[in-house]
Amino acid sequence: MTEKLRVAALSELPTGTGLEVTVGGRVIAIFRTDDGVRAIDGICAHAGGPLGKGTISGGVVTCPWHGWQYDVNTGTHCLTPAICQQPFEVTIEDDDVFVEIP
Numbered sequence: 001m002t003e004k005l006r007v008a009a010l011s012e013l014p015t016g017t018g019l020e021v022t023v024g025g026r027v028i029a030i031f032r033t034d035d036g037v038r039a040i041d042g043i044c045a046h047a048g049g050p051l052g053k054g055t056i057s058g059g060v061v062t063c064p065w066h067g068w069q070y071d072v073n074t075g076t077h078c079l080t081p082a083i084c085q086q087p088f089e090v091t092i093e094d095d096d097v098f099v100e101i102p
């Protein structure tokens with residue numbers, strides 16, 4: 001059953017930033033881009049780095065540990081599409097950001 005959980009206040013997430021949250025037993029990376037708010041699995045597939053603490057540019061997050069890059073819209077690794085961080089559905093209600101955890 002999918003859980004819809006509040007993860008942040010939109011006002012605390014300026015465009016071009018990200019954050020790491022732990023909800024529903026999962027570590028989730030939340031990003032706000034020019035296209036909106038996106039959420040993907042926050043634990044990097046390479047060695048477990050914190051993607052929510054990575055740098056975000058043009059819809060791509062760069063892992064702070066060794067530089068792997070992922071498209072935050074799909075969770076797909078930029079060089080190796082077979083590697084994919086699970087994306088999560090995001091909804092905004094007033095100033096609240098919610099993520100749906102399957």
Ligand code: FES
Nearest residue numbers: 044047049063066
């Ligand atoms: S842990 Fe993310 S690039 Fe190594």
